[in-house]
Amino acid sequence: MTATLQAPPKTHRVVFPFTAIVGQEEMKLALLLNVIDPKIGGVMIMGDRGTGKSTTIRALADLLPEIEVVDNDPFNSHPSDPDLMSDNVRQALEEQGSLPVAHKKVIMVDLPLGATEDRVCGTIDIEKALSEGVKAFEPGLLAKANRGILYVDEVNLLDDHLVDVLLDSAASGWNTVEREGISIRHPARFVLVGSGNPEEGELRPQLLDRFGMHAEIHTVKEPNLRVQIVEQRSEFDRDPQKFCETYQSQQEELQNSLVKAQNLLPSVNIDYDLRVKISEVCSELDVDGLRGDIVTNRASKALAAFEGRTEVTVDDIRRTMVLCLRHRLRKDPLETIDSGYKVEKAFNRVFGLETEEN
Structure with a gap:
């Protein structure tokens, strides 16, 4: 044997x-x-x-966290969401009714x-x-x-x-x-x-x-x-397993927060007045197109969901706006990207926070 x-x-x-x-x-x-x-x-x-x-x-x-995929599918197709399925998987699902699922x-x-x-x-x-x-x-x-x-x-x-x-x-x-x-x-x-x-x-x-x-x-x-x-x-290189175990509970806590945020995201609301002010900032900064407006809306909603809230606050917008807009201000390829000062200045003016900052 x-x-x-x-x-x-x-x-x-x-x-x-x-x-x-x-x-x-x-x-x-x-x-x-x-x-x-x-x-x-x-x-x-x-x-x-x-x-x-x-x-x-x-x-x-x-x-x-691990995701559910259709077993042996090269595209990591989702077992039930048609938007995340390859055409072959969708066809097979219609013919067979169900497909083997794996976690990956x-x-x-x-x-x-x-x-x-x-x-x-x-x-x-x-x-x-x-x-x-x-x-x-x-x-x-x-x-x-x-x-x-x-x-x-x-x-x-x-x-x-x-x-x-x-x-x-x-x-x-x-x-x-x-x-x-x-x-x-x-x-x-x-x-x-x-x-x-x-x-x-x-x-x-x-x-x-x-x-x-x-x-x-x-x-x-x-x-x-x-x-x-x-x-x-140095500690990690000496004993990676032991080092990771020290942070295991924090890792699990953050993982759970991300899953909860993904589930909460569809319920998050951003007030109409705040949306108008976001677009006002983009307009004042002369941002081309509407990508800046859309991304700032999405990012502030994602931040609210991450912190377990269903209403976007001015602070959520403040914390995400520089990340969403700083690279959209450059018109000349030879110019450097703004560190965030211009975005913060426009944000403070539009949201009426200039008095607090000065």
Whole structure:
């Protein structure tokens, strides 16, 4: 009789806990709000090298609860929501009435800088399609990222055409591949997170505008905080399992808060007067289009839901508005992105808070 090997209790790679990350509140808030409402449109994170951008995004993916998917489906299709199903799954569901369901960790797809359009979108096997009469599709990274997080490090160095493809899919929730008259589409609804270092160049204003939020992160200056971060990292590297157990209850608490917020979101209301004032701020700042208005409305509602409230307050708008508008003020590609001063000034004037600030 052959002995069977026992799998270790924890087989997946241990990730630095999200709740253990010190500072960078702006980045953490933007990421959490996008998880609560992916329709916000993703986050662009700009900041110095070595400030924990990648660590934070991996930690977020690890924090999220498992999702229900159709078993063995390459697109992570939802078992009951038609908007999150591939056409094949929808057809199979209509024919069979029910499909096998599995639970899966939320996937974080890391997009390599040298990726080709075929690698990102997927390819159609024309020979197979012509000879066998079937739509032979090889899914790409967008299929893998459906209902997960798509992370593009150094997005400012990525080919503009590819950035366009990613943003189009993120906005529509679908990816369509066409070749030689054959067309295949599948759901591609993901939280798009881009990061970069401003020294290596900015994205064009037209592309920047398509990101829902823009978070700026800087190297921590306070010596005490720097020491705390270094000690934490050393502790984690020494015994990752033990370090994660220390933060287990905080991780579970945050995970529960996110699930509650997602469920509460449809009930959150934003008063008409507040919506008018948001649009007044956007108008005063000469923001092109209406994306700024829409994203600020969505982000402030997501923040209210995160804090367990069904009414948006002025403070919710204040805390999210800079993140939603700062990258939409730049008309000239050579201009730098506003740190938030202009947005705050316009917000205080429109909401009548100038006297309190001065």
